[in-house]
Amino acid sequence: MTSTTPPPVPALSPTAAGPAGAPPAVEVPAVEVRGVDQVFPVAGGGQTVALSGIDLTVAPGEFVSLIGPSGCGKSTLLRVVGDLLTPTRGEVRVFGQEAGEARRAQTYGIAFQQAGLLEWRTVAGNIELPLQVHGVKKKERRERARELLELVGLADFAGHWPAQLSGGMQQRVAIARALAERPRLLLLDEPFGALDEMTRERMQAELARIRHETGTTVILVTHSIPEAVFLSDRVAVMSPRPGRITQLIEVDLPGRLGPPGESGDAPSTDDAPSADDVREQAAFFAAVTAVREALRAGGPT
Numbered sequence: 001m002t003s004t005t006p007p008p009v010p011a012l013s014p015t016a017a018g019p020a021g022a023p024p025a026v027e028v029p030a031v032e033v034r035g036v037d038q039v040f041p042v043a044g045g046g047q048t049v050a051l052s053g054i055d056l057t058v059a060p061g062e063f064v065s066l067i068g069p070s071g072c073g074k075s076t077l078l079r080v081v082g083d084l085l086t087p088t089r090g091e092v093r094v095f096g097q098e099a100g101e102a103r104r105a106q107t108y109g110i111a112f113q114q115a116g117l118l119e120w121r122t123v124a125g126n127i128e129l130p131l132q133v134h135g136v137k138k139k140e141r142r143e144r145a146r147e148l149l150e151l152v153g154l155a156d157f158a159g160h161w162p163a164q165l166s167g168g169m170q171q172r173v174a175i176a177r178a179l180a181e182r183p184r185l186l187l188l189d190e191p192f193g194a195l196d197e198m199t200r201e202r203m204q205a206e207l208a209r210i211r212h213e214t215g216t217t218v219i220l221v222t223h224s225i226p227e228a229v230f231l232s233d234r235v236a237v238m239s240p241r242p243g244r245i246t247q248l249i250e251v252d253l254p255g256r257l258g259p260p261g262e263s264g265d266a267p268s269t270d271d272a273p274s275a276d277d278v279r280e281q282a283a284f285f286a287a288v289t290a291v292r293e294a295l296r297a298g299g300p301t
């Protein structure tokens, strides 16, 4: 006899629960990329198909890395998300807005491999620049720059000139500047690519902490498998050109710092395992292997 017991009603997740009687509130993704192609014309005729049929959804507060062989379109995809490039086909929405609207609403913070600091402005002056451009009053700018310098561990360097800082310190200033307007989405293109290995690992730990403290959604372009695994909730593996996302690999490292309030077994920044401990976990090596195999399966790197 067939059971007539109704299936259990699934518990509503906090994001799906609306007020009594109201339809459930659906969480708006931080980023939605649908069917994006990017084609560049080539001088003398012809074209380069940089991206083909890209679909990607990033949840609020999530950290996603883009990894793939050189020239596969990682930076192009980041630029499309950041409205620095209009896709040939397809659609991008950022926190429910069309990408151009999101840019005008100052949703983005962007940092690239070169820190790109203005040599004639002090460290604090560089961080204040986007605020100044948008008319924020001097006192408020000073206060925000002070907070950000604290956040990136450069509280004593406000009055220094960029040329007086190491590469790693300059990159921290660039990240502080990208965070100045409290963006909901941080786009990072190889921000640690020019740094030596030790500095790079330290910066990765800093970025994990900054993300944990600010709750910012992050998309990172990187060539480094361990970097992607250390930082990301998911790693998007891309094929050689034309770039497609061939696999999305979830990374779950016990106790690692995650978004605010979701730090796994780690109750606070102080009690979280050290970055070195995270990098020595079996789960870390397993995720590195999974990404490496996905890259190999996608074609030559």
Ligand SMILES: Nc1ncnc2c1ncn2[C@@H]1O[C@H](COP(=O)(O)OP(=O)(O)OP(=O)(O)O)[C@@H](O)[C@H]1O
Pocket: 040, 041, 048, 049, 050, 068, 069, 070, 071, 072, 073, 074, 075, 076, 077, 241
């Ligand atoms: N503005 C442009 N005009 C023409 N072609 C471009 C342009 N930007 C990128 N491309 C081409 O698109 C392809 C993807 O470039 P992109 O820089 O996105 O790759 P990538 O994966 O970030 O590379 P890398 O890892 O080497 O930095 C490359 O073939 C590149 O030459």
